[in-house]
Structures are given as structure tokens and as C-alpha cells.
Amino acid sequence: MSEQAHPGRRSIGARRNPDSADAILDAAEAVLTEAGYSGFSIEAVARRARAGKPTIYRWWPSKAALLLEVYQRGKRVAVPDTGNLEEDLVGFLNNLFRHWRETSSGNVFRSLVAEAQSDETAAVALASYAGGRRSHTGQIIERAKARGEVAAGIDSALVADLVASYAWKHLLTNRLDEDEATIRKAVRYLTQGIAGAR
Structure with a gap:
């Protein structure tokens, strides 16, 4: 019909x-x-x-609001809690890249980022979403801090931004097929920089 x-x-x-x-x-x-x-x-x-x-x-109220809900409705990304920061971050990034690669969500989120470049409403919506994700990813860092893996003075939100920057760069340049060894190397550079005293 x-x-x-x-x-x-x-x-x-x-x-x-x-x-x-x-x-x-x-x-x-x-x-x-x-x-x-x-x-x-x-x-x-x-x-x-x-x-x-x-x-x-x-x-x-805006195209951006609709795009963001389409994205959030379909997003299902497991966040590991293995008791080891490197494994948690590598697992999270692997799951996120796979989700973006194998579902329409990667295209949806790229579209939202594109909309935010020329539309203030979209930019505000994206910033609000990113703030929530920063808090969520920051919890991974806080768990590691409680275990003594991360130095006490480390800003978890800033570390979460670094993780997001790595992920967003791969999404926006369509490099979601990055192999685990390369992801692990990037995560290791990060975790070594924030490591607590042993």
C-alpha cells in the first residue's frame, strides 16, 4: 500500500x-x-x-532533538567492569566501534555532529549529550581510582573527554574497523599517563 x-x-x-x-x-x-x-x-x-x-x-523542537533521540533509542553498548582499567577501556571502545559500524547509529551520530556545526540548537543538544556521556565514562575511571590504578588527583571527566575524542575521531573519519591491538596501544598510552603509584 x-x-x-x-x-x-x-x-x-x-x-x-x-x-x-x-x-x-x-x-x-x-x-x-x-x-x-x-x-x-x-x-x-x-x-x-x-x-x-x-x-x-x-x-x-528541532531536527537535532529528533536525531539525538533516534541515536539514543538504538544505542546499546556494554561497558565492561573487569576490575582492570585497560581491559575496561579496550572492551568499551571495541563495543562502541562495533555498534557504530554494524548499526545505523554511527551514521545518525555523524549527522548530529554535522548539524551541530551550523545550528546552535544542535550544538547545545550535542554538548548536553556529551556531558552525560562524560559522566558515564568517568565512572570507569573512578572505579579504577578506587582500586588504586589511577592517581588520586586525576580529573576523571578530562580523561573521559580524551577517550571520547579518540572514539569520535574514528567515527568522523570512518575508521571504525581499527584492530584491537591499535586500540589497546592507545589505551595503554593513556592509562600509563594517569597511573597511580604502585
């Missing part, structure tokens, strides 16, 4: 209708996968989801 043959989805106001919201998020992911960032627009998403643009903008 063609898209035109389906009736439009009804808005129920400011409160989200879960079925309609899922349809819009599915449509957004499909448009991004098929048309890429250059072909992604709220109009294209509305057509595919058979939803009104006002409904989409009521629930997602």
Missing part, C-alpha cells in the same frame, strides 16, 4: 502518543539510512511517518 493510501496519524496534543512517536522515530531512522544527512528533513520524516509537521515539532 502506498504512503498516500494510509490516513494521517492523529496528534493528541503535547503528550506523546507512543505509537505515533515510535512511527516518527522509525521514519526518521529510515530517511537517514536511505537519503543520508543531506536528504534528511522534518518534511521527509513527516511524509514517511504520515504525521503532521506540527506534531513532530511539538515533540522534538
Whole structure:
């Protein structure tokens, strides 16, 4: 059945209708996968989801907000807790690269970063997301600090930024097939720089 043959989805106001919201998020992911960032627009998403643009903008005030929710909805990256900082970070980066490589999430996140270069709303949304991720990754460092692997004065948030910078560089340059030995070498350089006294 063609898209035109389906009736439009009804808005129920400011409160989200879960079925309609899922349809819009599915449509957004499909448009991004098929048309890429250059072909992604709220109009294209509305057509595919058979939803009104006002409904989409009521629930997602910007293109960036929609992209970010599409990304977060599909993100499933295990964070190891092995009791060893190097193994935790290598495992985390391996899992993250695999997720970006094997799902559409890598393209979604690249699109969000691209949007943030020219749109202040997107930049704010990306910064807010990055802040949450910094805190999450920083917990890996804090666990290692509690075990004595990391020097007490080390700023965990700054170390988390270094880990994120390594990951984002690989995503933005499409080098997600990095072998584990190279990832381990980078992690080792980092962990040796922040190591606690033995």
C-alpha cells in the first residue's frame, strides 16, 4: 500500500502518543539510512511517518532533538567492569566501534555532529549529550581510582573527554574497523599517563 493510501496519524496534543512517536522515530531512522544527512528533513520524516509537521515539532523542537533521540533509542553498548582499567577501556571502545559500524547509529551520530556545526540548537543538544556521556565514562575511571590504578588527583571527566575524542575521531573519519591491538596501544598510552603509584 502506498504512503498516500494510509490516513494521517492523529496528534493528541503535547503528550506523546507512543505509537505515533515510535512511527516518527522509525521514519526518521529510515530517511537517514536511505537519503543520508543531506536528504534528511522534518518534511521527509513527516511524509514517511504520515504525521503532521506540527506534531513532530511539538515533540522534538528541532531536527537535532529528533536525531539525538533516534541515536539514543538504538544505542546499546556494554561497558565492561573487569576490575582492570585497560581491559575496561579496550572492551568499551571495541563495543562502541562495533555498534557504530554494524548499526545505523554511527551514521545518525555523524549527522548530529554535522548539524551541530551550523545550528546552535544542535550544538547545545550535542554538548548536553556529551556531558552525560562524560559522566558515564568517568565512572570507569573512578572505579579504577578506587582500586588504586589511577592517581588520586586525576580529573576523571578530562580523561573521559580524551577517550571520547579518540572514539569520535574514528567515527568522523570512518575508521571504525581499527584492530584491537591499535586500540589497546592507545589505551595503554593513556592509562600509563594517569597511573597511580604502585
